[in-house]
Amino acid sequence: MNKKSLIIVESPTKSRTIKRYLGRDFEVIASGGHIVDLPEGRLGIDIENGFEPKFVQIPEKREIIKKLKEVARKFTKIYLASDPDREGEAIAWHIYNLVNGEGKEIYRVLFNEITRRGIEEGLKNPGQLDMNKVEAQKARRILDRLVGYLVSPILWKAYYKGLSAGRVQTVALRLIVEREAEIESFVPSFYWNIFGEFLIGGKIIRAKLVKLDGKKARFENEDEVKELLERLKETVFTIDELNEKEERLSPQPPFITSSLQLEANQQLRFGSAKTMQIAQRLYEGVELGSEGPTGLITYMRTDSPRIAPEAIASAKNFIVREFGPDYSSPRNFKSKNKTAQEAHEAIRPTFIDYTPEKVRPYLRDDEYKLYNLIWRRFVASQMSPAVLRVKKLTLKGDKALFEAVEKRVSFDGWLKVMPRKDVEEGEGIPNLKGDEEVRASSFESKKEQTKPPARFTEGSLVKELEAKGIGRPSTYAPIIQTLIARKYVERQKGSLRPTELGKEVAKLLVRLFPDIFEVHFTSRMEESLDRIENGDDKTIRVLTDFYTVFSEKLKRIESEKSEIVAKTQPKSDETCEKCGSPMVVRWGRHGKYLACSAFPKCKNTRPLKSEEEKIDKLCPKCGSAMVVKYDRKGRRFIACSAYPKCSYSEPYPTPYACPVKDCGGILVEKYSKKGKKFYGCSRYPDCKFASWDEPSDKICPNCGARTTFTRALRGKVYHYCAVCNHKWRETENKKGVAKPESETGDE
Ligand SMILES: [Zn+2]
Ligand SMILES: [Zn+2]
Ligand SMILES: [Zn+2]
Ligand SMILES: [Zn+2]
Incomplete structure (x- = not known):
């Protein structure tokens, strides 16, 4: 038997990073995510028998399962180090069942970060499988x-x-x-806000009407507004109140999965899937030159904002050193969700000294952007609140109350690492004694419209x-x-x-x-x-x-x-020309069409004369809108809506760019002489790119290119990248490997 120990992880990247930290006493192998799942093609659950699931080996995993068994046979001590969450626990359990045998010592270890510290910590506390987690999965x-x-x-x-x-x-x-x-x-409605300009102590101050007759000033009637503007001109105003106070603006907690996806979407325009793909790479380890592969962030699937005490301590050192003690304000966070797994941690940098600037030369642009976001949010969470000086001036005249507010940053605190433009507001309010004469110079109303909820x-x-x-x-x-x-x-x-x-x-x-x-x-x-x-x-x-x-x-x-x-399948007004039955509207993969209601006796179908689908493009000949049309064979193209006056037409444009470097064209739908659809470049004949395969909106997991295609081969669908030729399967998932496990509740 082998004196060495075996560590089983999910992904090859993670295994590469782990190998770097461990001596020759360890061997590391990747399982590639789940190895068993419910069968394809049948329910696989014995409902009468306590809902007993029938898990089977995933066909695509036969090779790796064989290899896992072979390798595991040579080791006594085995550590199961799949990701530290529910899915990871289930994967570990299924591998346990595969490799367990007489004389084996099998442990479950959790690596919250793929760093020397994280791995040593994990191996120092080897535990048993958490069967409650396995059950929950x-x-x-x-x-x-x-x-x-x-x-x-x-x-x-x-x-x-x-x-x-x-x-x-x-x-x-x-x-x-x-x-x-x-x-x-x-249904939008209109309302008016009223502003006034006042001359006070030699300065013009703009203020907003906030109250009238003790009620909130919001007007929905234009006549009422006009009348009020007239009345205000006659009114005498005095300073009602002038006060100054401090407001503190605290930083947000460090990221959890949901807030990371939200911010990356808002600030970087990343979709959720892209954010998670990049975060996964940062967690599993990126090459940092002579440093070798290094896990830059903690585990990215978490609902807890908790921070490990060591991380709080090193953030404190960093902040005191870089910005001074006034900026340091160590704190920890608790989850709002009572069932959140508090064993988990927030998403944060593993080494605070790896500033975004320092690691930038080793990261792809998108990786840098996301790391920058994560690093700053974490550092800010350990910094002092920003202090704002808020000046408020209230003017009173008759029953009207006007207000002017000025906010200025007097101490930047955490804003030092996360500058924000929306914190300061208002034009300057001069220093006043409070007994100055107020002269109203003009009033105006501003029409506003209520807005629908955002998509x-x-x-x-x-x-x-x-x-x-x-x-x-x-x-x-x-x-x-x-x-x-x-x-x-x-x-x-x-x-x-x-x-x-x-x-x-x-x-x-x-x-x-x-x-x-x-x-x-x-x-x-x-x-x-x-x-x-x-x-x-x-x-x-x-x-x-x-x-x-x-x-x-x-x-x-x-x-x-x-x-x-x-x-x-609503009835249409049309009848079947073959059998006289009414035609009904049915849905197909490519939209609606007409089908004979006598189906399956009569299989007649016809395209639906739909309203013309407009496309966001104008006719280059006459400037009319372009619309989508279909020819007799159902082939799609776009044509000028001014037809028959203008007969301009061109192939149907897809939203995908031509993969040829620096071409700048887009892919359009074309048809071969035999009528088979293919995709060609809009810059033909300058660019001769053409493909039978359908372009997809997948991002290449290998090089990040957006020019990927989908091909079906012997009934299996896979994607490939036109830039780097990387191929991957439809079911490729978060772990970068085939895993039919669906976590969307989708079958
Ligand atoms: Zn029919
Ligand atoms: Zn035209
Ligand atoms: Zn091209
Ligand atoms: Zn690629």
Whole structure:
């Protein structure tokens, strides 16, 4: 037997970084995420038998499973070091079952950071598997499978195959769709604010009317405003109050997963998936020149803002040294969420002395930007509050109260590392004694309009999901990705807009399962999972509770199925030219079309004469709007809306850039002589790029390029990058390896 020990982690990157810190007494191997899962193609849960799941080895993992077994045989001492969360615990448990045997000593170790300190700490405290965590993961997997597997077929019947419903995913879609309905039904109204300019002590001061007759000054009637402006001209004003006070502005806690995704979205325009991909690289280790691979941040899936005492201490040293003792204000944070796992820590830099500037030469631009955000937010959280000097001047005349405010920073505190422009406000208020004469010089009104609620961005959706207790740090990004992949939601100018299909699907599912796809119900389920994790609840009880409600709904729906489907396929005014039956509107992968209602007896279909779809482009010949059209064979192109006066047309443009370096063209849809669709460059014939494969919105995980394509080979879908030729599978996930585990409640 081997004197050495074996460490099993998930990703090759993590294993490379760990190897660097450990001597020859250790061997490190990567499992590539989960090795078992529920089977494909059947439910895999014995409902009558206590919901016993039937986990099977993932087919793509046969190689690595064989290798794990072989390697593990040579070691007595094995450390399972998958990621320190629920998923990681389940992965460790499945590997444990694979490699356990007589005479083995198997330990679970947690590396909150991939640094010498983090690894030594982890190995110093080897523990046993936390079976409560394993149970919680199992329960979640079963719940998601039940919903996904039993509900999705209803969507296939009503719309088309390949759609999916998900326990959490559908609730997120519901939030987006309901927000859109609010926006659509919003009726803006107008209101007026009134400002005055006053001459006081030789200076002009602009002030806002805040109160009239003791009530808040907000006017919705223009005549009333005009009349008031006249009256104010006649009014005599005096200084009512002049005061000055200090306001303290505290820094925010360091990042947790949700706040990181929100800020990266707002400040860097990163989508949630991109943020998590980059954070993962920073956690697992980046090459720092002669330093070798180094984990720059702590684990990025966390809901706790807690900071380790050592990190607080080194931040204090750093801040005192760099900015002086006045700037240091060590503090720790507690989670708002009572069920948050307090063993977890905030996302923070592992070495505070690795300032963003210092590591910049070794990082890709996006990595630098995200690290910069994380580093500054953490350092700021350990700094003194900023102090603002707030001057307020109130002017009184008759029944009107005007107010002018000036805010100035008198001590910058944490603003030193996170400068903000929105802190100071107001024009200068001169030093006054309070008995000066006030002369009103002019008044004006400003018309304002009430605004509809904003569409969700990826960041604000994550914030909302967290606030409502839906989803967990590991699920936010996959939920958004799935909604986009299913074409339920589109990215539009940085926000998430539901598609017509998304609206229909949400409406149908909420109508069929009002209490399952509901916010409170879903957050209660998440709490139940947390309770299982804490040992305060039993999987069987949670699943039984859920299934009682769920199965009753399912049974009822079974008998109404044809009615439900009929409702989603409204009759059109047209009749089938083949058999005379009425045509109905059906959904297909490429939108709506007309199908014969006598299906399956008559299989006739016809394109739907839809309203013309406008496209954001003008005709280069005559300046009219361009619209999307289809020829007799259903091939898409864009043409001038002034047809037949102007007959300009061109291929349908995709949103994807041509992958040829410095080309600047975009990819357009074209058709070969035989009628097969391909993608070519809009700068043809200058650029001859062409591809049969469909461009995708995936970002290359290897080089970060956005020019990726999707190809189906022997029924398997994979993506490849046109810049670096990196290939990866559809199911490639957070751990950078194939893992059909869905954390979105999506099947
Ligand atoms: Zn027909
Ligand atoms: Zn034209
Ligand atoms: Zn090109
Ligand atoms: Zn690439």
